Structure formats: C-alpha cells, structure tokens
Amino acid sequence: SAVISQKPSRDICQRGTSLTIQCQVDSQVTMMFWYRQQPGQSLTLIATANQGSEATYESGFVIDKFPISRPNLTFSTLTVSNMSPEDSSIYLCSVGAVGETQYFGPGTRLLVL
Amino acid sequence: GENVEQHPSTLSVQEGDSAVIKCTYSDSASNYFPWYKQELGKGPQLIIDIRSNVGEKKDQRIAVTLNKTAKHFSLHITETQPEDSAVYFCAASIIKGYGNKLVFGAGTILRVKS
Numbered sequence: 001s002a003v004i005s006q007k008p009s010r011d012i013c014q015r016g017t018s019l020t021i022q023c024q025v026d027s028q029v030t031m032m033f034w035y036r037q038q039p040g041q042s043l044t045l046i047a048t049a050n051q052g053s054e055a056t057y058e059s060g061f062v063i064d065k066f067p068i069s070r071p072n073l074t075f076s077t078l079t080v081s082n083m084s085p086e087d088s089s090i091y092l093c094s095v096g097a098v099g100e101t102q103y104f105g106p107g108t109r110l111l112v113l
Numbered sequence: 114g115e116n117v118e119q120h121p122s123t124l125s126v127q128e129g130d131s132a133v134i135k136c137t138y139s140d141s142a143s144n145y146f147p148w149y150k151q152e153l154g155k156g157p158q159l160i161i162d163i164r165s166n167v168g169e170k171k172d173q174r175i176a177v178t179l180n181k182t183a184k185h186f187s188l189h190i191t192e193t194q195p196e197d198s199a200v201y202f203c204a205a206s207i208i209k210g211y212g213n214k215l216v217f218g219a220g221t222i223l224r225v226k227s
Contacts, residue, residue: 001159004156031213033215041219041220042202042217042218042219042220043157043202043215043217044217045214045215045216048214092156092157096213100213101147101159101162102147102159102213102215103159104149104156104157104158105156106155106156107155107156109154
C-alpha cells in the first residue's frame with residue numbers, strides 16, 4: 001500500500017484565518033480524497049481531488065470554504081478558509097484507484113479558537 | 114444516496130472472547146465493503162475488505178461476511194486481545210462517474226478487557 005504523509009499533523013488556529021493542509025504520497029495515484037472527521041464522529045467525504053481539473057465536492061461542501069489543489073499525481077492540498085470553531089476536526093486524505101481500496105493518511109488535527 | 118448503519122456503538126468483551134460488529138447498507142448497487150480500525154491519534158487503517166461477488170473472507174483472527182440479499186455485512190474478531198481495542202468503521206462503496214465513493218458507518222468503540 002502507498003505511504004501517505006500529511007502536514008501539519010496538528011494545529012491550533014484563530015477564527016477567521018485559513019489553514020492549508022498538505023498530503024504527499026510516495027507513489028503516483030489516480031484518486032485522492034479529502035475527508036472530515038468531527039470529534040467523536042465518523043468520516044465524511046469533502047471532495048475528490050482530480051489531477052488537472054477541479055475537485056468534485058460532496059453535498060454540503062463548497063469550493064470557497066474548502067479549496068483543493070492537485071498539481072500532480074502524488075500531492076494535494078486542502079485549505080480550510082475563514083475558520084470558525086465548528087471547523088475543529090480531523091482532516092484526512094486518502095488515496096485509491098477507481099473501484100479499489102482506499103488508504104488513509106495519519107490526519108491533521110485542527111482546533112479553531 | 115447511500116446510507117450505512119453500524120451497530121453496536123460500543124462493545125466491551127473479555128480478552129479471548131469474540132466480537133461481532135454489524136452494518137447495513139441501503140444502496141443495492143454498492144459493491145465493495147471495507148473495514149477500518151482507527152487507534153487514538155491515528156488515521157483509519159484497512160483491516161479487511163470484501164467485494165460483492167464473495168460471501169465470506171477470512172484473515173487470521175478476522176473475518177467478514179456479506180449478505181447481499183439482506184444488505185448486511187459483519188466483522189468478526191476471534192480470540193480478542195487488548196491491542197484490538199480501537200474504533201472500527203465499516204464502509205460501503207459505490208463506483209461513481211468520477212471514482213469510488215466510500216460511505217462510512219458511525220463507528221464502534223471496541224474495548225477488550227484483560
């Protein structure tokens with residue numbers, strides 16, 4: 001399976017600011033995904049990061065709040081914009097080919113004050 | 114859209130006993146069912162998965178069963194050990210035009226008491 005790293009591993013931010021989370025994979029992958037895991041909750045898909053095109057967002061998530069970049073087949077970023085305390089969550093990236101297993105990174109733990 | 118229900122929300126077992134976690138999915142087009150284990154401070158780790166053309170799969174102490182007719186799938190852990198204590202998530206996957214989307218259950222906190 002691919003080795004996935006995320007930066008930062010955790011951060012504490014002030015409301016109204018933005019944070020960019022990086023996801024790096026050690027091999028080229030077709031699909032990269034971004035999930036949110038609110039405290040004590042399950043995982044919810046934010047968007048699918050497509051290389052060379054705009055990300056595909058799930059219902060309830062918008063590009064203005066969660067802009068995503070996917071400049072190549074091994075890297076993606078998720079920005080959490082204009083943060084509020086409700087954005088305090090674990091943000092996870094995952095990788096996987098179409099119809100295949102998804103593997104997750106270690107997550108970025110975000111606390112917004 | 115797809116919905117996945119997972120039970121129980123918490124499960125306490127004695128070391129050496131078996132643990133069973135059950136999930137139900139709503140979309141009959143779902144064709145792939147992974148199980149993930151998440152330890153504190155870590156990302157989810159795939160522990161076993163099953164595809165819709167298979168009824169059962171086993172890997173040492175872990176097994177998964179699938180009943181497509183009833184839209185049920187279950188995780189079975191035998192001879193539980195303290196290191197099995199974690200949160201377990203089931204998921205169901207349906208292939209969309211842009212890729213496969215995983216929908217997760219709410220999670221089960223498993224505590225193995227020694």
